[in-house]
Amino acid sequence: MTQPARSATDEAAVRFSAVSKRFGKTLALNEVSLAVRRGEFMTLLGPSGCGKTTLLNLAAGFFSPEGGEILIDGERVNDLPTYNREIGMMFQNYALFPHMTVEGNVAYGLKARHIAKPEIDRRVAEVLGLVKLAGLEDRKPRQLSGGQQQRVALARALVINPTVLLLDEPFSALDKNLRASMQVELREIQRKLGVTTIFVTHDQSEALSLSDRLAVMSEGRIRQLGTPEEIYRRPLERFVASFVGDANVLRGRLERIEGAHAILALGATQVRVPKGSLRGGAVSAPVDLYVRPEHLEVIETSGPCARSGTIVAQIYQGGYVDLFVECTDSSIERLLVRSAGHQAMTRWPIGTKVGLAISTDEGVAFPIA
Ligand SMILES: Nc1ncnc2c1ncn2[C@@H]1O[C@H](COP(=O)(O)OP(=O)(O)OP(=O)(O)O)[C@@H](O)[C@H]1O
Ligand SMILES: [Mg+2]
Known part of the structure; x- marks a missing residue:
């Protein structure tokens, strides 16, 4: 497993520096710069099509930017493949492996990294405890509730001890109550582990309640970066004032x-x-x-x-x-x-x-x- 050396000189866990991404005629990201601090819960908030998922996919290494630089722990990763980035991911359709048990799903990323069996067992048990799934190791995904499936997906993202956790609208399929309780749990777990997190949503109340800071995006740009209170109380432009809150x-x-x-x-x-x-x-x-x-x-x-x-x-x-x-x-x-x-x-x-x-x-x- 190649893990880039951590650089003490960059205080940012993830840094996007004038990053641009084009799909044909669409400029999905237009010179976006953003520094996510170590241990921070950063939310990307904005309307559909503004470039949130594209920015996340660039951090994950699913494709490369046309312009600019992406640094993870001070290391330029523009051309580093996903499997070398130590990234935990959870997306809207989190696609658990249906034929595998809970344990199998969670252990998958560790097996792929050729970790020794006793270490895998220890880490899987630990993370299943963390997401409150201990005792359900042998179930298949279809034998779980929606919230439990969500926890398996979260456990699977966390088990590799990621440098960065990337979450793309992970709760959008859940009903309101389940969504609220998963939000609280995610935040507790994130704080406990201190894992740097980039969370994507177009739900402004979710963004305000969860984030240390949020970046409000539209049309491939970050329009304002700030704490939830700064964004809500002191929007710098009309778009931010009307998009966030009533x-x-x-x-x-x-x-x-x-x-x-x-x-x-x-x-x-x-x-x-x-x-x-x-x-x-x-x-x-x-x-x-x-x-x-x-x-x-x-x-x-x-x-x-x-x-x-x-x-x-x-x-x-x-x-x-x-x-x-x-x-x-x-x-x-x-x-x-x-x-x-x-x-x-x-x-x-x-x-x-x-x-x-x-x-x-x-x-x-x-x-x-
Ligand atoms: N693979 C692709 N091929 C072509 N265009 C793409 C591709 N991925 C994204 N786009 C375009 O880039 C723009 C940004 O898309 P992106 O998926 O980042 O938006 P988003 O903010 O995540 O929106 P949503 O809230 O709907 O998920 C959109 O105009 C989209 O149509
Ligand atoms: Mg998206």
């Missing part, structure tokens, strides 16, 4: 700049936002304010409001209520207000005339293109 877009006006902040006028109120995303927009110019539904509040119409409108729908969500408010202040806007608890259901019935207030310091504003 956002209301309200037209306002730039009133003035105060230090690092911009003061916006919305209806009869003023809202403070970071000025960075406005890129020096002119005072009194129109701007779009992106506000999360939990940062809008329904208020009485008697006070100063950012908007006024009518409650047109209520959706009970269990822990919170979604209220839809149709505003006709300027053009017609349908805004979503997320209210914790259930009281909003009775307090603001459908048809009520209401005002809206915006939490200060929470929104992000962009100039009108």
